[in-house]
Amino acid sequence: MPERVLMSEIEIITDGGRRRRWTTAEKLRIVEETLDERASISVVARHNGVAPNLLYRWRRLMLEGGSVAVTEDDEVTSNRIVRQLEDRIRELEHQLGRKTLE
Numbered sequence: 001m002p003e004r005v006l007m008s009e010i011e012i013i014t015d016g017g018r019r020r021r022w023t024t025a026e027k028l029r030i031v032e033e034t035l036d037e038r039a040s041i042s043v044v045a046r047h048n049g050v051a052p053n054l055l056y057r058w059r060r061l062m063l064e065g066g067s068v069a070v071t072e073d074d075e076v077t078s079n080r081i082v083r084q085l086e087d088r089i090r091e092l093e094h095q096l097g098r099k100t101l102e
Contacts, residue, residue, distance in 0.1 A: 022050075031059050 022030075033044045034055065041059070045052040 020049075027058050028062070030055065031062050034059055 030044065030048050030050060033039055033048075034041050041055055042052050044050075045055040048055075
């Protein structure tokens with residue numbers, strides 16, 4: 001007959017802290033460390049106390065949109081999309097102008 005083992009203690013681990021806020025300068029410095037070919041992103045993240053997935057995000061944002069992207073953690077819109085939207089605005093303005101003249 002199998003023995004039954006009862007759990008007598010439960011340990012709950014919480015970090016007890018709040019989210020850390022990184023300044024733009026800190027983000028740029030940490031991302032620049034990852035640009036060295038010899039540096040592993042995971043090692044740089046661990047060394048600076050940053051989650052690797054967050055560092056990957058900062059790096060992607062910076063490579064796509066420069067330092068402006070990591071300032072506010074906003075999504076970056078590519079130049080191609082901006083040009084497409086501007087073309088669409090011009091097209092709609094032309095249509096509006098034609099309707100106004102009618």
